[in-house]
Amino acid sequence: MKWIKRLLWVLLFVIIASAIGIFFYLKSLQPDYNAEVKIPGIKSEVEVLFDDYAIPHIYAQNEEDLWQALGYIHAQDRLFQMEMLRRVSGGRLSEVFGKDMLEVDQFFRSLGFKNYAKKVVDSVYNSQPNAAFVKNAKAYVKGINQYIKTGKTPIEFTLAGIPKAEFTLEDSEMIVGYMSYTFMEAFRVEAITEYINAKLGGNYLADLGVNTTIDEPKIPVDRLAKNNLMDLNLRLAKIESLIPSPPLKGSNGWIIGGKKTKSGKPIFSNDTHIGFSQPSVWYEAHLECPGFKFYGNFLAGVPFALLGHNEKGGWGLTMFLNDEMDFYLEKINPANQNQFWFQDHWEDLKVREEQIKIKGQADFLMKVRESRHGVLISDMMKTKELVAPFTDQKAPISVFWTYFKALSRNMEACYGMAKAGNAKECEQSVKLIHSPGLNVMWADTDGNIAWWATAKLIKRPPHVNPRLVLDGASGKDEPLGWYDFRENPQILNPEGNVLYTANNQPESRNGVYVPGYYVPLLK
Numbered sequence: 001m002k003w004i005k006r007l008l009w010v011l012l013f014v015i016i017a018s019a020i021g022i023f024f025y026l027k028s029l030q031p032d033y034n035a036e037v038k039i040p041g042i043k044s045e046v047e048v049l050f051d052d053y054a055i056p057h058i059y060a061q062n063e064e065d066l067w068q069a070l071g072y073i074h075a076q077d078r079l080f081q082m083e084m085l086r087r088v089s090g091g092r093l094s095e096v097f098g099k100d101m102l103e104v105d106q107f108f109r110s111l112g113f114k115n116y117a118k119k120v121v122d123s124v125y126n127s128q129p130n131a132a133f134v135k136n137a138k139a140y141v142k143g144i145n146q147y148i149k150t151g152k153t154p155i156e157f158t159l160a161g162i163p164k165a166e167f168t169l170e171d172s173e174m175i176v177g178y179m180s181y182t183f184m185e186a187f188r189v190e191a192i193t194e195y196i197n198a199k200l201g202g203n204y205l206a207d208l209g210v211n212t213t214i215d216e217p218k219i220p221v222d223r224l225a226k227n228n229l230m231d232l233n234l235r236l237a238k239i240e241s242l243i244p245s246p247p248l249k250g251s252n253g254w255i256i257g258g259k260k261t262k263s264g265k266p267i268f269s270n271d272t273h274i275g276f277s278q279p280s281v282w283y284e285a286h287l288e289c290p291g292f293k294f295y296g297n298f299l300a301g302v303p304f305a306l307l308g309h310n311e312k313g314g315w316g317l318t319m320f321l322n323d324e325m326d327f328y329l330e331k332i333n334p335a336n337q338n339q340f341w342f343q344d345h346w347e348d349l350k351v352r353e354e355q356i357k358i359k360g361q362a363d364f365l366m367k368v369r370e371s372r373h374g375v376l377i378s379d380m381m382k383t384k385e386l387v388a389p390f391t392d393q394k395a396p397i398s399v400f401w402t403y404f405k406a407l408s409r410n411m412e413a414c415y416g417m418a419k420a421g422n423a424k425e426c427e428q429s430v431k432l433i434h435s436p437g438l439n440v441m442w443a444d445t446d447g448n449i450a451w452w453a454t455a456k457l458i459k460r461p462p463h464v465n466p467r468l469v470l471d472g473a474s475g476k477d478e479p480l481g482w483y484d485f486r487e488n489p490q491i492l493n494p495e496g497n498v499l500y501t502a503n504n505q506p507e508s509r510n511g512v513y514v515p516g517y518y519v520p521l522l523k
Helices: 002-029 063-090 101-109 113-125 131-151 155-160 169-181 185-201 200-208 223-242 377-382 410-419 423-430
Strands: 047-050 056-059 248-256 266-273 282-289 292-299 308-309 314-317 326-331 336-342 345-348 350-356 364-370 397-401 438-444 448-452 490-492 499-502
Touching: 002 448, 056 063, 063 101, 063 113, 063 155, 063 169, 101 169, 101 223, 101 266, 101 350, 101 364, 101 377, 113 169, 131 169, 131 410, 169 266, 169 292, 169 410, 185 314, 185 410, 248 314, 248 438, 266 314, 266 438, 292 410, 308 410, 314 423, 377 397, 377 490, 410 423, 423 448, 438 499, 448 499
Parallel strands: 056 282
Antiparallel strands: 047 056, 248 266, 248 499, 282 292, 292 308, 308 314, 314 438, 326 397, 336 345, 350 364, 438 448, 448 490
């Protein structure tokens, strides 16, 4: 009996000792907000003060030091979140989490954020290396990498066996691309509207408010194509349930002009709706150096805030929800699966190979085909073997997305807005955002209030209903170009001294109707 008691005491001691050891081990991995750190490349001393909410207030003598310190601090608090975001957007989750993440990787590899990000860095960043936003973005990435080299390794990396690797500007751009994807309602809605149209007829769409054009064509879609698009909708629901970062769900904001306030200055409120997560999607930070004071909300891995304010003014965001994505029914050459018909001839598809590494298994090889409209998104529905087969696809569906039709200058825009001193300066930066569609609201100390619906708006033929699958073979449903930014919905200093956006449909400007997936405005 005595040996049993002794054994129990020994077990109790082991449990208590283990608990204490685990506690102090985990505590040792937490950020030390009182540490003094030497970061190579910092030109002058930088002071970082953390308030009661662990929000960093960074004081530097120049902007590059400021952003390098932000990168270091951001990685200290959110390195695992940064890692997950770049792996989601780059289609690299299977490397560390196994085959259960293969569908997620297939989808994002098909979209091609990695290749697109490289084009943006090569063309936008490398063409203007002395631009302030480029220098600061590089400094931010340098700060992240300095922490990766010398900082504490988050427990998640150890538990999941994730190797630490340096961050790049391409990673930042991919993260911006992923967040842009989360705005795209077309992926979810157009499959349903096309199915209803093909199955029940256009009259059933009237109750859904889908028939918004003068002449809605009834595009003939065979059974395979309908199933592909509906399957895509269902698969996306599964994919998004697996992604370790929630998408934006909407937002609202309002501004009251100075004529209606006691202070005589505008009052501005913005609420960006994002699904709950731990840690939060937003990362608040206060940056300050001579000539620049800014407080904003950042995304993990992105150097410039998506919303915030300086001494002169501030801006906020809501989702525009314009329709910037169209699906095209392609006609594939029966004799050559890598050709599609356009107007009067066969055109070659662009084909690229993607190799997805899977933890504990052989690599997964897939081919991605792309027409003049965009990636054949329905191909990902057929990847059941090692090499994705393309047989029996009489009518694959491609996706035309504005995001991939121009080089992103979103980072430059966000930096410009953080530096803007008035509405006119803010507008110059807002113009640079081509996708995703955003409602940007602004108020400044001069009393100006403004709203711009920013995006490159597609000029579509009058007969096209963009909420249905379009005909990719005839050439009749092709985009006609882009509207000038002056045609976008916008207003500066309205007579009523009130502005609000909540993902609702804007009035047309100069007769330009902007189709979209707007939230109904209740009166």
